[in-house]
Amino acid sequence: MTEDEWEPKILVFCCNWCSYAGADLAGVARLQMPTHFRVLRVMCSGRFKPEYAFKAMEQGIDGVFVLGCHIGDCHYLEGNHRAKKRFEVLEDMMVHLGVEPGRIKIDWVSASEGVRFQAVITEFVAHIKELGPSPLGGGR
């Protein structure tokens, strides 16, 4: 595949209670957005661990996006707190490693925010397109 043909592959972790419903709402409302992402539903953003980001990027994923309920709205009370704290450490790791920390992102989308889902996804995909293929692909 040549440089021109490259299209990003993005993995989006959506929590079952807010963000997945938000994504669903965006779909039902026929909101247009890029199609470079695959959604992986998890019960809570707290289910996300940095290990998944490493594994995904090793296997050729160019960007990892984690979406959960807004802070204070977590169905499990504090799952998104955990996700947020883990993410901060993960970002620091990316910096020390020399990989653009912008390849990973965490944000909050509630079940009623279909429009917001469209907006954050569009923005993230555009950012990853700008960054180009992940240097971690292939994992060596």
Next chain:
Amino acid sequence: MSEEARGVVAEVLAKGEVDGVLGLREDEGAVGPHYFRKGDDLDSLVLSPKYALPLVLRWFRLHSPDTRVGAVLRGCEERALVELSKRRQVDLEMIEVIGLACTAEEAKECGCVNGSPTNVMIGTPTEGLPERREFLALPDADDGARLDYWKAQYSKCIKCYGCKNVCPVCACEVCMMADHGWVRGGSLPPKFATFHLIKAYHMADRCIECRECEAACPVSIPLTEMYGRLLRDVERRFDYVTGADPEQRPPLLTTLMDEPILEEEEEGGG
């Protein structure tokens, strides 16, 4: 110093406040952990080579929780013990630390900045250790040179698991580094994103910088250059210093307001 240690351990055993003392024993030229009891011959007790005992102490909580045990520990081992206790691997109430101060040469060899245990009973604390650790300068990140540096370092790995086996704070029942779902078997070097980065992430809030992993690594990967940097980040972000306060909960096990996460409290996980 071994002679001094034998005297101290004999005294502790004679007092009878502990059921036994965990230390190192030399047996036909080989040194390993040994549980000394009152009346045992202490002539075989030695202090070196350095061997991290905290994971051995974990055995007592699992299999003999009512045993009061003394342990001859260096400063780094005591800090490891604190981290293990926060994760409910050891019971600090049941352990009496017999502090061993490393000699100046030993401290220098390890690049130690943290120094002696709180209660030094053997040896004299080394004065004038550097206050902060000096890190190697990493290549610039923008043109990919930094990632290339790590790739070159990690590609030396022969997957001996020495860094994991020797680590005094690695205490998971099932290790992700040994799980073929995470790290594919049968190929060298292991893919570093899952092998080394997962380990580094797990070290971010528990590494106590004993640098035993680097000493064990047969191909000299500068492992703690990454772990140490993450520790500084965790300290800056969450005001958390590993191995210091047994009461302070690890930041990745608390909420954004530093309150305990409920499920952890109830189930005793960690």
